Amino acid sequence: METQRNPVPESNMVKTEEVIDASAEEVAKSQELMQAVAEGKVDKVEQLLKDGANHSARAAHGRTMLHFATMIGSLPIVKLLLSYGHPWNLVDDDYKSVGDYAKSFNQPEIYDFLLEEGVRVELLMGLMQRKLKLELLEAAEDDDDDEEQEEEEENNETAETQGEEEGQTKKVNKDTTDDSAPANGASASKETGSESEPAVKKQKVEQMPEVPNAEYLAQPLQYTEDGDRLLDAEKNGVMMGWELPLMVRHAEVISPEEGLRVLNVGFGLGLVDKELQKRSPSQHTIIEAHPDVYAHMVKEGWDQKPGVKILFGRWQDVVDQLEVYDGIFFDTFGEYYEDLRAFHEIVPNHLEEGGIYSYFNGLGATNQFFHAVYNRISELELSEMGFTVEYEEMDIGLKEEEWNGVKRAYWTLDKYYLPVCRLDGF
C-alpha cells in the first residue's frame, strides 16, 4: 500500500532495476557506450546509440548513464540519452536522482534542462492517462448501453416466449425446461461477447482503482495516547505532530482574518482545524472520509463547535454539498497527484474571487528533485486554472527520531514549500 501522503505515480518515481537479457555482443556494446558516456565522447555516444547500443545498463552504486553524463557535465550527452528514450527519473542505490547529481556536481544548466524534461514528460503522461481513462469510461458506457439494449431485447423475447409458454404450459407443461434453452443460449452469447473489445476495456476500467486509498479507508486507525500521531493498521504515519508549524501557517494563509468562510478537506489530527477555529470562522466545513477519524471528531465534539459543518465521506462524493468559501485547504492521505489535480479543477467553483487555496505539499517529498518537478507541474496547471501561485519556503529541520515507531518516513526534505494559490478575477 502506498504510504506517502501525496504520492506521485509510482511507476515514474521508484527505482527500477534493469535486467539486461542480452547476448555477450550486446552487453559489450552497452559497456562501450557506458565508457564513452563517462569519457564525454559525444560523437561516439551518438554513433553507438544509433547502432542500437543498450543505454539501460548500470554501473557501481546503481548509477545510470544519465547519472554519468550529469556528473561529467555533458549536456549534449544528456540530451542524446534522453532523445533515445533514457528515463529522466531513475535513481541510484542511495535514491539520488540525476537532478540531485546535477545539484551536487554544480551543473545548473543540466539541472534546469532535466527539470524541464521531467515536467514535460510528466505533463504528457498525465494528459495521456486522463485521455485513456476517459476513453475507457466512454467505452464502458457504450458497452453498458449495448448490454442494456441486449437485455431489453432479451426481455421482450422472453416475454413473448413466456406468453407462448404460458399458453403451452396449459397444454404441455413438461416442455418448459426445453423452451428456456434459447434464453440461456442468449445469455451465454452475452458472456462470449464479454471478450469483445469494449467489454475488455470495461474490465480494465473495473480493474482501475476507482478509490486509490480504498484499502486505507477500510482499515482501523489508531490515535496515539498523547494525540500526537495518527497511524494506520501497519503503523504508517497518516498524520504526525511535527507538522504543527506547517498546519498553523496553512491556516493563517487561507484564513488571514476572523469571521471568514473556510473549507478543510481531511481532518487527521485536527491541527489545521484547531488553528482555523482560533480565527472564529463564520462557516467552517470539514470533509472527512475515514469512519474512525469521523468517530474521533464526534467524540471530541467537533460537530457541536460554532460554525462547524462536517461532511462525512470522500470529498469526491460530497462535492455537490459544497458552498463558496474565502479559504480552502486540502490534505488527504494515500491519494495521487491526479486526485489532487482533480480537486484543483473544482476549487474555482467554490472559492470566492481573491480567496486563497492551499494544500499539503508532499508531492515526491522523498527526493528534492522530484519534489521540484512536481512543484513546477502544480504551479503550471494551477495557473492554467486561473490561480496565481507562490510557494512560501519554510525550514523543517526534522529529526530522525520523529519517525521512531513509524513504518516509513513520508518526508525527508529540509524545506517545505507551502503553496499560496490566489484565485484571480476573470
Ligand SMILES: C[S@@+](CC[C@H](N)C(=O)[O-])C[C@H]1O[C@@H](n2cnc3c(N)ncnc32)[C@H](O)[C@@H]1O
Ligand atoms: C494527513 S491527514 C490530514 C491532517 C490535517 N491536515 C491536520 O491538520 O491534522 C489526512 C486525512 O484525510 C482523510 N482522507 C483521506 N482521503 C480522503 C478523501 N478522499 N476525502 C476526505 N478525506 C480523506 C484521512 O482519513 C485523514 O483523516
